[in-house]
Amino acid sequence: MSKQTVIVSGGALEEEFTLNILNSEDTEFVIGVDRGLGFLYDHKIEPDYIVGDFDSAPAEIVQYYRENTDVPIRTFNPVKDASDTEIAMRLCLGLRRQRIVLLGATGNRMDHAWANVQILKIALDAGAEAVIMDPWNKIRLINGNTVLKKDEAYGKYFSVFPLGQTVVDFSIKGAKYPLNHHTLTPWDSLCVSNEFAADEVEISFPIGDVILMETRDQQRKKN
Structure with missing residues (x-):
């Protein structure tokens, strides 16, 4: 690489x-x-x-x-x-x-x-x-099937948003909040702060560009 x-x-x-x-x-x-x-x-x-x-x-x-x-x-x-x-x-x-x-x-x-x-x-x-x-954030674009591994995750949460256009036939497997053949729109917050339910999360969709954010909370400093 x-x-x-x-x-x-x-x-x-x-x-x-x-x-x-x-x-x-x-x-x-x-x-x-x-x-x-x-x-x-x-x-x-x-x-x-x-x-x-x-x-x-x-x-x-x-x-x-x-x-x-x-x-x-x-x-x-x-x-x-x-x-x-x-x-x-x-x-x-x-x-x-x-x-x-x-x-x-x-x-x-x-x-x-x-x-x-x-x-x-x-x-x-x-x-x-x-x-x-x-x-606290790792942000990238994906344009096809993607696998996230829990032991390599940047943080506890991941969120997805379409870039520009609606994405059809969008699925998430292995997550706390799975989706199956969903229409992912750019005007709702449905796919914010999902979490792993299995060791791997599979994200799949046939066409389009999706913003993938892996995030974690900022730790508060102790007095």
């Missing part, structure tokens, strides 16, 4: 979680995106590419990389037709990266988070695997 590319975007970045992924032996290529570049700079991690319009990255950090490193920097006008993270995703695909992890793709700005979920479709159509991750 090929090693992964990590896109570090400008949303929420939990330090320990992010560093564990960036320093993993499975990571071989890193792209710093606008404000996400600050995290890399603070932790002395040199990316392989830098992209953005740099409207939110500190100017002195961008200047540092321009003057002191050979990292390729692609600068874009803030008035553009794609987000910085989408530009980074398309760069990954142009470089034929097949496994892509998006960090800093969630956070306080729900509009940015939703745009990043939609960006996963670009990778899916290109035949690449892309996933959004933070300490």
Whole structure:
């Protein structure tokens, strides 16, 4: 299996979680995106590419990389037709990266988070695997039969939502709340927070794109 590319975007970045992924032996290529570049700079991690319009990255950090490193920097006008993270995703695909992890793709700005979920479709159509991750969520798109294993699950819960269109003949087996030949619509919350009832959950549908979220609750800190 090929090693992964990590896109570090400008949303929420939990330090320990992010560093564990960036320093993993499975990571071989890193792209710093606008404000996400600050995290890399603070932790002395040199990316392989830098992209953005740099409207939110500190100017002195961008200047540092321009003057002191050979990292390729692609600068874009803030008035553009794609987000910085989408530009980074398309760069990954142009470089034929097949496994892509998006960090800093969630956070306080729900509009940015939703745009990043939609960006996963670009990778899916290109035949690449892309996933959004933070300490509590793992988000990806599936377009066919998928098996989830309980001992490999990211969290206790999983949820499914159609991306864009109604998905017919949708089934879930091995779950606490199974479905059989269901019509999955984009305007209800039926498929939120399902759980494992067996060691494996099978998700099947003949056509369409489905958002799969594996989630876990945030642990409260003890006083």
